[in-house]
Amino acid sequence: MLKQLASRNWLMLTLGLAVMALIMLPPVLPDFVVVVLTQSLILAIVAMSLDLLIGYTDLGALGHGAFFAIGGYTTAILATRYATGFGLNLLASIGMAAGASALLSVLALRTAGIYFLLITLAIAMSVWGLIYRWGSLTGGENGIAGVPRPDLGIGLNMSNHICFYYFILTAFLICLALILLLVRSPFGRTLVGIRESELRMKVLGYNVWLHKYLVLIIAGAFAGVGGCLYSYYNNFVGPDEAGLGQCMEFVLMVCIGGPGTLFGGVIGSFAITFAKHWVSIYTARWLMVLALIYILTAKYAPGGLIGLLKQSPKWRELI
Amino acid sequence: MDFIVNQTFNSLSYAALLFLLGGGMTLIFGVMKIVNIAQGSFYLVGGYIGYIIVRHVGNFYLALLMASVLVGFLGMVLERFLIRGLEGQDLRQMLMTMGISVFIADSLLVVFGGYPLSLDPPNFCLASLEVGGYYFHVLRIFMIGAAALVFLILWWFENKTKAGAVLRASVDNKEMAQGLGINVRFVSMAVFGLGAMLAAFGGVIGCAVTAIYPGVDFEVLPLIFVVVIIGGMGSLKGSVVGSIVVGFLDSFGKGLVPELSYFTLFVPMAIVLAIKPTGLFSREP
Amino acid sequence: MNSTREEKVEPALRCEALSKRFGGLEALSKFDLRLEAGERRAIIGPNGAGKTTLFSLISGIYPATSGSIYIFNKDITKLSPHRRTSLGLGRTFQITTLFPALTVLENLILAEMGLRKIKFSMVRPLSTYPGLHKRAGEVLESVGMTENRHKVVKDMSYGEQRQIEVALALISNPTVLLLDEPTAGLSAADTAVMTEMIHKLDPRITILVIEHNMNVALQLCKQITVLHMGCKFAEGSPTEIRDNSEVQKIYFGSEDVPC
Numbered sequence A: 001m002l003k004q005l006a007s008r009n010w011l012m013l014t015l016g017l018a019v020m021a022l023i024m025l026p027p028v029l030p031d032f033v034v035v036v037l038t039q040s041l042i043l044a045i046v047a048m049s050l051d052l053l054i055g056y057t058d059l060g061a062l063g064h065g066a067f068f069a070i071g072g073y074t075t076a077i078l079a080t081r082y083a084t085g086f087g088l089n090l091l092a093s094i095g096m097a098a099g100a101s102a103l104l105s106v107l108a109l110r111t112a113g114i115y116f117l118l119i120t121l122a123i124a125m126s127v128w129g130l131i132y133r134w135g136s137l138t139g140g141e142n143g144i145a146g147v148p149r150p151d152l153g154i155g156l157n158m159s160n161h162i163c164f165y166y167f168i169l170t171a172f173l174i175c176l177a178l179i180l181l182l183v184r185s186p187f188g189r190t191l192v193g194i195r196e197s198e199l200r201m202k203v204l205g206y207n208v209w210l211h212k213y214l215v216l217i218i219a220g221a222f223a224g225v226g227g228c229l230y231s232y233y234n235n236f237v238g239p240d241e242a243g244l245g246q247c248m249e250f251v252l253m254v255c256i257g258g259p260g261t262l263f264g265g266v267i268g269s270f271a272i273t274f275a276k277h278w279v280s281i282y283t284a285r286w287l288m289v290l291a292l293i294y295i296l297t298a299k300y301a302p303g304g305l306i307g308l309l310k311q312s313p314k315w316r317e318l319i
Numbered sequence B: 001m002d003f004i005v006n007q008t009f010n011s012l013s014y015a016a017l018l019f020l021l022g023g024g025m026t027l028i029f030g031v032m033k034i035v036n037i038a039q040g041s042f043y044l045v046g047g048y049i050g051y052i053i054v055r056h057v058g059n060f061y062l063a064l065l066m067a068s069v070l071v072g073f074l075g076m077v078l079e080r081f082l083i084r085g086l087e088g089q090d091l092r093q094m095l096m097t098m099g100i101s102v103f104i105a106d107s108l109l110v111v112f113g114g115y116p117l118s119l120d121p122p123n124f125c126l127a128s129l130e131v132g133g134y135y136f137h138v139l140r141i142f143m144i145g146a147a148a149l150v151f152l153i154l155w156w157f158e159n160k161t162k163a164g165a166v167l168r169a170s171v172d173n174k175e176m177a178q179g180l181g182i183n184v185r186f187v188s189m190a191v192f193g194l195g196a197m198l199a200a201f202g203g204v205i206g207c208a209v210t211a212i213y214p215g216v217d218f219e220v221l222p223l224i225f226v227v228v229i230i231g232g233m234g235s236l237k238g239s240v241v242g243s244i245v246v247g248f249l250d251s252f253g254k255g256l257v258p259e260l261s262y263f264t265l266f267v268p269m270a271i272v273l274a275i276k277p278t279g280l281f282s283r284e285p
Numbered sequence C: 001m002n003s004t005r006e007e008k009v010e011p012a013l014r015c016e017a018l019s020k021r022f023g024g025l026e027a028l029s030k031f032d033l034r035l036e037a038g039e040r041r042a043i044i045g046p047n048g049a050g051k052t053t054l055f056s057l058i059s060g061i062y063p064a065t066s067g068s069i070y071i072f073n074k075d076i077t078k079l080s081p082h083r084r085t086s087l088g089l090g091r092t093f094q095i096t097t098l099f100p101a102l103t104v105l106e107n108l109i110l111a112e113m114g115l116r117k118i119k120f121s122m123v124r125p126l127s128t129y130p131g132l133h134k135r136a137g138e139v140l141e142s143v144g145m146t147e148n149r150h151k152v153v154k155d156m157s158y159g160e161q162r163q164i165e166v167a168l169a170l171i172s173n174p175t176v177l178l179l180d181e182p183t184a185g186l187s188a189a190d191t192a193v194m195t196e197m198i199h200k201l202d203p204r205i206t207i208l209v210i211e212h213n214m215n216v217a218l219q220l221c222k223q224i225t226v227l228h229m230g231c232k233f234a235e236g237s238p239t240e241i242r243d244n245s246e247v248q249k250i251y252f253g254s255e256d257v258p259c
Helices: A002-024 A031-056 A065-081 A086-108 A113-133 A161-184 A186-196 A198-203 A208-234 A244-257 A263-282 A286-300 A304-311 A313-318 B002-032 B039-056 B060-083 B090-112 B138-160 B162-172 B174-179 B184-209 B216-231 B236-256 B258-275 C051-059 C081-086 C104-113 C130-142 C158-170 C188-199 C214-220 C238-242 C245-251
Strands: B128-131 B134-137 C013-022 C025-035 C040-044 C066-071 C089-091 C176-180 C206-210 C223-228 C231-236
Touching: A002 A161, A031 A161, A031 A186, A031 A208, A031 A244, A031 A263, A065 A086, A065 A113, A065 A208, A065 A244, A086 A113, A086 A208, A086 B258, A113 A244, A113 B090, A113 B216, A113 B258, A161 A186, A161 A208, A186 A198, A186 A208, A186 C104, A198 A208, A198 C081, A198 C089, A244 A263, A244 A286, A244 A304, A244 B090, A244 B216, A263 A286, A263 A304, A286 B090, B002 B039, B002 B134, B002 B138, B002 B162, B002 B184, B002 B216, B002 B236, B039 B060, B039 B090, B039 B184, B039 B216, B060 B090, B060 B184, B090 B216, B128 B138, B134 B138, B138 B162, B138 B184, B138 B236, B162 B174, B162 B184, B174 B184, B216 B236, B216 B258, B236 B258, C013 C051, C025 C051, C025 C231, C040 C051, C040 C214, C051 C081, C051 C089, C051 C176, C051 C206, C081 C089, C089 C158, C104 C130, C104 C158, C130 C158, C158 C176, C158 C188, C188 C214, C206 C214, C214 C238, C223 C238, C223 C245, C231 C238, C231 C245
Parallel strands: C040 C206, C040 C223, C089 C176, C176 C206
Antiparallel strands: B128 B134, C013 C025, C013 C066, C223 C231
16 A cells, blocks of 8 residues: 555656656757657647557557548648638547547447457548548648648747747646546546456446447547647648558557556657657668667567566566 | 540559459468558569569569569568567557568668669560550550469469468468467468568569559558458458459549549448458458 | 236246357257246256357347347347346356456446446546445455455456456346356365355346356256257256256267257
């Protein structure tokens, strides 16, 4: 009992420090770092939502990038063609992404296990293809450029890196809080139950299909949030956001951090995003490095960095 | 009418290519239960090897042979050292094949650069055959013929040989096969190699018909996925049907409704999912 | 006036011509069963006779090829497993089917939420529902697992896991309980504990037990049904079954004894 309290304290402390660092450090950090932090936070939202699926419910949803892209394109199209405000764009992005998930998950849930992985990937590719070929709507392979930064109507200049960073940080913390609540709620527990024993859940009276369906929609909604924010961040959206590379990168983020831990997705997002930018300074061969990360994670660290941490003797000392 | 005849012919030749890629993928999926993201990469490697051989030696058939054998061997090595040991862990396997795929893609980019490359097919392929007022590119006829030949060989192998029976057993029930003394690990390695080989064979032909360039590996993946989803995992017959369906839909789609042409792939996939989620010809319910 | 003398006797569980075919194999063939409310019935039979298939059909894991199943005269043949549970069905599995990474208490709380609307609550933390914890605690006590409640299930002994298995089925207050080999693999001492636990269950619960252990079957049940190669081979009181030479034959492996 005491051990549990002690480990909780360490965790709370680390978390608290991390949040404080995120809040207090940026004004003194170089612009470049703040920009990368911003990107990491946005992708962390998507990674966390994917962890709900992969880590908590054991749903290998490899096509999550599709909803990220749908959110992104919704915001981009509305902002560039109809000059709509942030609030509407965000809601529309969430609606489109969640709606797409609601439709496509009905099909995907016809399968299970490895088939589910294949189907979700194929569905994401179909969305990619649709985006790529439907040029009149999406700009085809050129994407949509010129997405302006959001005007929140409170006089803040979102083109300023620091300003925009705090805006994103706020969004991230809100999403983190919501997903944390979900994970600790009864519904969140049912997801773990489904992961641990779907059969047992069924005979206990759970409509397992419905729970899976709901979490897929919720995760889709958060991916839509990420997509919306990413369009603002990049001032641009392109078909690659729904592509295989992006989809698998989100999976890698969850896996490298540690599936089922929620914060694993955040760690993974930071790790991959910082690595990408840092390595690219020194070499053009970032993709090769990324490939090695994929291979090493798959071979040696299936539980991610948090998994490795839990296994190390120092961790056992702490708790 | 012109349009229909030409598009049908194009669809069939495209289907031939898809069969080589999808057939390999479905065999790997069937025996090893993994989604091989690197399947497109094997196509790419095969194409580049074919390109080099044709450029330096000038023999197209040698290119076909060498590319197939070398990439087949590559596949077996990758299976033995990277993929083995991850059995049953779907996500890890996906990450691994993704890593392999990205690594191969970037390595090829370094070696061959970003420009599309194509190789010259044998001279007789450059002609066009005239039938009833329509002109058919002999190279494409060659493609269809080659794919059909490969299908026949595979079919004979799967149904008429002992090794084929071993393969079918491993697809149906791996544990049972193992219990019967079948070296399932070796079968996995061999199948992965075979799948890679088929993809590489397709790559050489693809390089001759169109071109080889960075990115084609990821471009073909969605098509192969749909072939496997429609046809059913582990089913050779299924991958023929799937390839034909995808070949036709993509060709006609591009010709008729270019903006929605990817979507046309989605429709049969959705229909199959609604009726028989494991694929039309799969042996699982 | 005469009709009032007729008592309405609703059987708790009824199977009519229940059959299940897997490809070419007929696992269960035109099986009939009738259990009255509060009855304790044992299903016995050699391995492969179709006993667990029967349970899977009743609980809805497999769809029946033909025939029907009724709980208190309500047709459940086409219902999904979770709907059958909401109608009062409970089940344990031959292979322990718990939530291995969770603690005993967490297992029970999950079981408790199965039929409650709060399973869809997405905002309030689970720990703030005292009612859940209380009920789980009560069931834990009734099976003597209170000190172990914070132990992770996969770290517990096989015997303890089998007990938790039954506790999970009990927590939803089933009216018809299916126990699949509850004493399988248990030591003599654990078997006695388990048998006692089942014996002490609320007499209103109708129980169908698959048992290989004849002593346990005889102790718990007044009626025994024998399954052989997918059909009902014999049915009767424990003494009748024990003395039935045909039943002895099928246990000693003569498969040519017809159905």
